[in-house]
Amino acid sequence: MKSLFQAVALMTFFTVINRFLGFLFKIYLSREIGAEALGVFQVAFSIFTVLVTFVATGLPLVISKLSSSLHAKGDHKAESSMVATALVASLILAVATCLIVLLFNNVLKAVFTDERCVLILILLLPAVIFSAIYSTFRGWFWGRSNYFAVCLVDLFEQVARIILFVIMIGGALSVVDGAVTSAVSLTIACFLSATLVTILFFVYGGRLRRPRGFAKEIIKTSTPITFVRVVSSLIQPVIAIIIPLRLVATGMTNADAMSLFGVAFGMTLPFLFIPSALIGSLGMALVPDLSTAVAQNNKNHIESRITASIVITLFISCLFVPIYMGAGENIGLFFFDNLDCGTLLVYSAWIMLPIGLTNITSAILNTLGYEVKSMKNYILGGIIMLLCIWFLPKYIGIHSVLVGMGVCMGLSSVLNIRMINKITTSKVKILKPILLISVCSIPVASLVSFLTNLLSHFMPMFFNLAISCGVGLVGFLLVCQVFDLIDIKVWFVNIKEHFKKKTLAKKT
Secondary structure, eight states: OOOHHHHHHHHHHHHHHHHHHHHHHHHHHHHHHHHHHHHHHHHHHHHHHHHHHHHHSHHHHHHHHHHHHHHHHTOHHHHHHHHHHHHHHHHHHHHHHHHHHHHTHHHHHHHSSOTHHHHHHHHHHHHHHHHHHHHHHHHHHHHTTOHHHHHHHHHHHHHHHHHHHHHHGGGOOSHHHHHHHHHHHHHHHHHHHHHHHHHHHHHTTOOOOOOOSOHHHHHHHHHHHHHHHHHHHTHHHHHHHHHHHHHHHTTOOHHHHHHHHHIIIIIIHHHHTTTHHHHHHHHHHHHHHHHHHHHTTOHHHHHHHHHHHHHHHHHHHHTTHHHHHHHHHHHHHHHHSOHHHHHHHHHHGGGHHHHHHHHHHHHHHHHTTOHHHHHHHHHHHHHHHHHHHHHSHHHHTTHHHHHHHHHHHHHHHHHHHHHHHHHSSOOOOOHHHHHHHHHHHHHHHHHHHHHHHHHTTTSOHHHHHHHHHHHHHHHHHHHHHHTTSOOHHHHHHHHHHHHHHHHHHHHO
């Protein structure tokens, strides 16, 4: 079995590449189709995300557990039958879901502030079916600990979508054309990734046999997991409906409201979710690691992993805070040529901290078998967020969605940590580290702001940001070293020892 370090390194490598390509694509997309079309697409995409979550989220985890167990027992016929059963069940559910959306599309037209969103959602429906196929085989690869194949297909889908969009965008002449091109390119990319993962399934020795004997177990086990994920994912489409509605109520035109929504969700949020690439890899690798420790009742290992994971998450989440606070406006102008994006980035940089903490603490609770508790904490935070985005647009406009998200994630992370402290003997304390990190961020943000404003008189924006942000990262590391938040020397020693062991292993 691969070590936690190796699993995290592999997934992080592919995730960083995938996120980087996705980030560049977001920049290109926003420049090609504009903020209004991006807002229309984002509203439809938020509903599409819920549909995919409903159809394909619970299956991979269930299939991975069953596949791993049956493979370990050498019962390959039962494993093949189980995968076929899951595939048939997921396809039936996906097709039924798409038919329901088509039958009740008039209801969606009444809910959306912009009817164009319904057309985009319909164009995305085939991708729901392709995602069901992909998730089934993904669970099999996960159960076999073949993370490489899963990461490869994810990367292939991202590259395919980018290439398809670039080829197709030439004919887009309006807002609808741009959003339609985005939807069609995503649907085709999902078809290609489903085809590739199916081929890889058979290449790696997977087989399909007559589906029987596992339907009840798969449905029973996957239903609560799917329910938890669907409830969580419903927040985004609710925001997508409420925010434009409330902005229009303040006197904005529908086009302006959609544009601001596109700026917030399509331009600003990708920056804020950059730390999630590392934290997501850590959370995914932590699942089998903690599961093994729980099965062995290794309390010391569980406690050390939980504490270390939360401390690392705090550091990763806050690494970019002073950079965005100091150079956010120039970052928005450079990447998207949009000052609103930069302004939002400056004022919302702090929410990376609660986002990171919620991600890792939810992963910990799910691994320990407390998915429902984690869901309840998120729902409570979600209620607060909905109140924020309903009442605050009158006073702070589009900023209300980011403030609401920060409050939601902050409350959820605090409740999650309290639950972790309750069910384990480890006492995770975050107040002191957060205060120290805040103290570290203020002078570094001021330094970055001073440098980027000074350098704007002497050099192009690219070199300006490269120097000011680079100095900011180094400055943050040094200030954290002064306050004993990190020990850089220990990091270098650990890395050196790791490579020494690899060199000795190769020689022997």
